[in-house]
Amino acid sequence: MNRSDEQDVLANFAPLFTPRAVAVVGMSGTKVTPANTFARHLREFGFSGNMYAIHPREREIDGLPVYPSFADLPERADYAYIAVPGQALFDLLAGANGKLRFGQVMSSGFGEVAEGVELQRRLVEAARQAGVRIIGPNCLGTYSPRGRLSFVEGASAEPGSIGVVSQSGGLGVDILRRGKSRGLRFSGLVTVGNSADVDPAELLEFYLHDPETRTIGLYVEDVRNGRRLFELLRQATGRKPCVLLKGGRSSQGGRAAASHTGALVSDDRIWTALVQQTGLVQTDTLDEFLNALLILDRLTPNAGRVTENVVLFGNGGGTSVLATDAFSRQHFDVSPLSAEAIEALEALSLPPGTSVVNPIDTPAGTLSERDGEVARDILAAVTDKHTTDAVVVHINVAVIAHMTNRPDAILGNIEHGLAEAQENMRGKNHLVVVLRSDEDPSIEEFRRAMAERLRVLGVPVFREMPEAAVALGAMQRYERAVAELAQ
């Protein structure tokens, strides 16, 4: 793809991600419909462009000026949120020529049900005639913080660099909301439902060229344009990591997908081949998907080197043993530290019960030496005297809070040590942090605040070691694909 094609893609989708005028179809003057709720969210999210409602009879709804059709709008709408069923939709589109660029159709009853397949075909045809691009039908909306566009209450207003396309609206909401809690920030998220017109490959292409997007996430149940997807994913590898969550990989899941988004059942081997031939990172669950996006977006994948050696350090002996097993399962090497690093650690005269080989197992009592400042010295010994691809630090926040005398000071100093290590390691090797909790509300609050401060520093934070192992495994698979495709 040459430079001008790239500019075309960005220009084509700019009205979706930074709309100047938005129309809302499906609002009611008497009750609260999803369209009314969307209009409220849009305002609350700080959208500053023009907003219009389209309604056959009303003059004003919830403070918005109302027009009976797109043809009557005083300007072209870049984006319309459309939540009306059946024939009303076709009447609308008939008058939209030149007055609407992207129409996102929330209504269901199209390609995902047998009786709606023909309706969906007609919808696409009507949209083409009107020069409108359709997103959906059977979806929930678009989130684009750069354009102050949102369909989700409580989504973050802070722009990030993860661009997502999701065939499921509900999962789109989960990705935005749970992702926010986990430290993910997004450059955009489009729910495409049945993707009758705009399809995942097109949005992948946009994100690939979009300067605000670093990392791409795809939830798909079915892609019609497989060849194009393959080409784009090859282009992406080495430039932007792409993470896939494929719904309907099992035969029964495929049947469920067919009635969800009208997905054609595809052979899972096609997807496996796609993963093998591109740098696409496949995940199996929503949480794995979020964790892979987090780590690939926060850390810079190594160029020409694959993450293999890891150092594990933290409190909890059994946790260290199980973590070593978990990292081994993900094909990482938890080899002993260099003699120099062990010597440096032994020079710290850590209390009995500490093990400094790798995993570095420091009971809470050890980790609270000098109010937690010991963590900095341990990390310095590792980063200065040992060569490794990644350091994974696990802190049992509940144990520090309950079993030491000055938890705030200790956790604060551990955090400083992590910040310093992050500085030392930046661009050289990966720092990953796991803040473990007992899930009690008071510990969760403490954990959340600490995780948020580490997020701001650019550190990916997870809840458990096996989860971090799987996430770092996604990084490893991506780095390996980049190295192989470069050959």
Added chain:
Amino acid sequence: MNRSDEQDVLANFAPLFTPRAVAVVGMSGTKVTPANTFARHLREFGFSGNMYAIHPREREIDGLPVYPSFADLPERADYAYIAVPGQALFDLLAGANGKLRFGQVMSSGFGEVAEGVELQRRLVEAARQAGVRIIGPNCLGTYSPRGRLSFVEGASAEPGSIGVVSQSGGLGVDILRRGKSRGLRFSGLVTVGNSADVDPAELLEFYLHDPETRTIGLYVEDVRNGRRLFELLRQATGRKPCVLLKGGRSSQGGRAAASHTGALVSDDRIWTALVQQTGLVQTDTLDEFLNALLILDRLTPNAGRVTENVVLFGNGGGTSVLATDAFSRQHFDVSPLSAEAIEALEALSLPPGTSVVNPIDTPAGTLSERDGEVARDILAAVTDKHTTDAVVVHINVAVIAHMTNRPDAILGNIEHGLAEAQENMRGKNHLVVVLRSDEDPSIEEFRRAMAERLRVLGVPVFREMPEAAVALGAMQRYERAVAELAQ
């Protein structure tokens, strides 16, 4: 094992689980040591027996009467918490003959380090001469709600039916505290560290006969008495499910275990064979271990039938698709509902966008029909008109809270529907509930309260569908082992 052996096992360990007199060794009159903290926890936990401190010089510490040695105690201590190092330990044991039953030794520096192997051998010898059973060394304590014995701040005072033995003290704490948050309640938990004397097999035998224990959990890094363990696990199958978390399965994890509890590296194939030949349920992570214990303890494993068919029901189309994949991966069958059940569901005239085949996919709008009362009717259609082994219900609490108008009423009515289904299904098939969250504090609070009410009803509650699939997979493996061993 005959009846009188069984009585012996129960009688032998009764002083550990329901001690009448407890001694604490390692308290200080001037600072707060782990022993001082233990004594405080014990009092706070409501221990009502006699408590003594052993100390060479003090007369009273933290309100406890002090004696210079076990020999000077006015009565025999059933249990001693011992946190003193090296020679002091041997001096203590020399005077303990007839005055102490179980001594739990917290100190490290024994079999887990090369220079401590001989010390550990001498410790066991000294204890045998004094007629004392040693638990540990290198551990953290014992939790027994029936005896009001606890070493962990914030452990539940509510007795339960899960009995655990853990070679890791830290994981023991995690199991108690995180387990409490997840709805697990325990009949006991003993951390055995290096298990130089009392070993996991002995405690397994106790739990096997203990009428208060229904389900048994083992975290082990090494078991010396493999033959005995095998025999006990064969006995357990069909009587009490046993869940295993084995630390050090990988070779590097085995090395970590050696420096953690002095574990001998064992071939992982031995453990795999043990699992194949008994009903032992193996898990890979702490969370899987907790979730398997939860489901096996809350639900009654089917006698002579293996859970294979599941019905999935809840809000979230993509979630339903991915859940179908997740249950398929665990070898469950998510087959379409019976024609009668589908007919009954269609008679409810649910809104468009609902899918009633299996998975039953009900968007938030559908689930909020009649303020959520629709959930009861859907569940009734499934339980009355369809034959299944398990029903797994997933509720996206965040979506209901944010996208409906009366979330409290809706979630309350869904909960009533679940309670009614639980009544209908009891003893016939399994009801599992997943309460999904966006991890925002306000939603977590809501989720926690709802999960706690369902816990009291006996329903196992999980956070995500793939997690529930893995947990129900543990149930399936146990039921299959019971069926096979019965042949």
